[in-house]
Amino acid sequence: MTEADTPLVEVALAVPLFQTFRYAIDPAIPVAPVVGSRVIVPFRNRKEVGICLGSATSDGLRQTPKRILEVPDAHPALNDRMLELCRWIAEYYIVPLGIALRTALPAAMTGAEHSQPARKTRRIVRLRQDLPTLTHRDRAFARAPQQRLVFEMLESLGGTSTLDHLLQKLAFSPSVLKGLERRGLVEIDAEEVDRDPFAQRTSRSAAALDPTAAQQQAIATLKAGAAGDVFLLHGITGSGKTLVYIELLREIVDRRGQTGIVLVPEIALTPQTVDRFRAVFGDRIAVLHSALSEGERYDAWRALSRGEKRIAVGARSAIFAPLENLGAIIVDEEHESSYKQGETPRYHAREVAIVRARAEGAVVVLGSATPSLESWTNAGSGKYTLISLPERVGGGTLPRIDVVDLRHRDVQRPDTSSGPGTGYSAVIREELDAALANTLQRGEQSILLLNRRGYSAFVQCGDCGDVVVCPNCSITLTHHRSPERLLCHYCAHQEPLRVTCARCGGKTLRHRGLGTQQVERLLKDRFASARIARMDVDTTSGKWAHAEILDRVAAGEVDMLLGTQMIAKGLDFPNVTLVGVVDADVGINLPDFRASERCFQLLSQVAGRAGRGPKGGRVLIQTRVPSHHAVRCAVTHDYATFVKDELEGRVKPAYPPNLRLANIVFSGTSDRATSQLAITGANWIRELLETQTAGEITLVGPAPCAIERVKTRWRWHFVLKSSNPSAMTRVSRYFMEKFPVPPALRVTLDRDPVTLL
């Protein structure tokens, strides 16, 4: 065969270039690549793992194509449907196809260094000979009583055992086993094992619960769903959504022989939910999750693709589980922002779930007590089918929620120059303090939520709670010190600092969230005898740290659990009878258009942690804005009113779901160069918009990002708004492909961002 007629294939590589590449098939390689095969190819003096997209022609090739170095697998890594799904991600989220494809595979399969991840093995001990009579035995083990013990133990275990298990049953030295092996009585083999970190967790037995009438209705509706149907399961906290998911999966997996995917916001935060699935489906479940090692992930991926596991449970990326014959995708807590990937490709797992389900004929269940405004609007328009679980199971009631009004009392602090006081009595007010003391005295547990530390300081009136917002963007203005001013991080609007409130003339104060560590120290000083646990990014860096802290709470070893929003998720502890929110305003006043929505969700979620047992429960929310709809509606458990008010606030200026956004972020180590590039980029796109689109897209900014600096890089951004998704795709793609970016700077595009911080 001559070089000229060597067959060529088209290959997608995970490199930041909007193109694919052509390579020649090496006839010496035993496996020919097919569509979806992994191929290892030379690229710019290094090896890259690519995905074969099919045969290619040599038309227009200027150089002799390089040859494929290796085809590591006998079977394609991705089937046609997964390739299609990745093409959709690449197109919609404006990323090179190779980068979308890399996301769909476990990391162990996409690093060129380890195309075959090392596999863990365990040692298996097997009997090789029978010693049927006692005489045989007595003679064989006359001088080796230890060997006899091991031999007979192995017999009692059916003739085969792992070495680990044998050692658990019986303590013996390695020489004992070696002796048996030497005499041909046993053999020892190495066997590949699939690592399953969840195997160490004891899963509780499946509590056989009878579904309520509402649950039964929900289950029946889901079972009758047609291929591609999307259901929004709106169930208040404690209404038994998990039972509904489990019953649907029983139908899909057990009766119809299909497979299912369950997405949870983060497995480490929801061990209880995962335990319930495991209790029912046992080892038919593969638990995928970001804290797994590459090898563990790869094992799970293989087990799913071979059909050994039928259900994938995992965070965001489990949506790419290689399951065939998919019957259902469940997205639990569908409103959670963790479903959006924070790096390229910035896909939203909920949207990918819907696209995948439609292509594969599965149904989608989006579950939440506080659905995202997007999903709620889609249910309202008939795009999704709404199913409601309006009551708690077992006759439980939602906890009583009270507001602790922080206004007026700020002035009692000694220091008024820099912000609210940070002493205990300024942070935990009388009502909350008394409730904490009582709960401790009764031997019950408390959860204290501290909103994520404010990224930026805001200025709030101590008398009426009013906060200054941007006249153009309706988001909180951020207080900057040098020069002292209030700044909008969307449109760059500026105004001088106000020391008195424009509404009531009261004195304004600068606020910024407190750190969890600081509050932990205050609590320890106040409640010396209490066992206090803190859960935030600092205390949960270990792989199973979340689960360990939560297990301690479940075991009653913690009196007060203090934490950031990570404590608000699916916890179910009957002895938690008090939930306190230290300062709701920090969340409400984040300079982000979703701040109120996220705060309402958080307050509703965390309130749902209280009173899940027969003792009931109580929630206290500290705030200076008790009449804000996020607080007011959380207090009355009124999701419908919240959504109505919030949607009205997103009309003028318009925000999602009334239109769609793309956030374009510029970053670099030089503040000046970064801002310059953002300004140039904005002008570039403004010209494009004038000539290319008929006013279908508007541009807001550029402005410094609310989080102005991340890891030494300065950040600027502008935002595109449009009601026309295809115009948005066209303009975004043109910009990302053509706008020149100097090497020291970076531009990223985030389509349908969940936050603009």
Ligand SMILES: [Zn+2]
């Ligand atoms: Zn005021």
Ligand SMILES: [Zn+2]
């Ligand atoms: Zn603005």
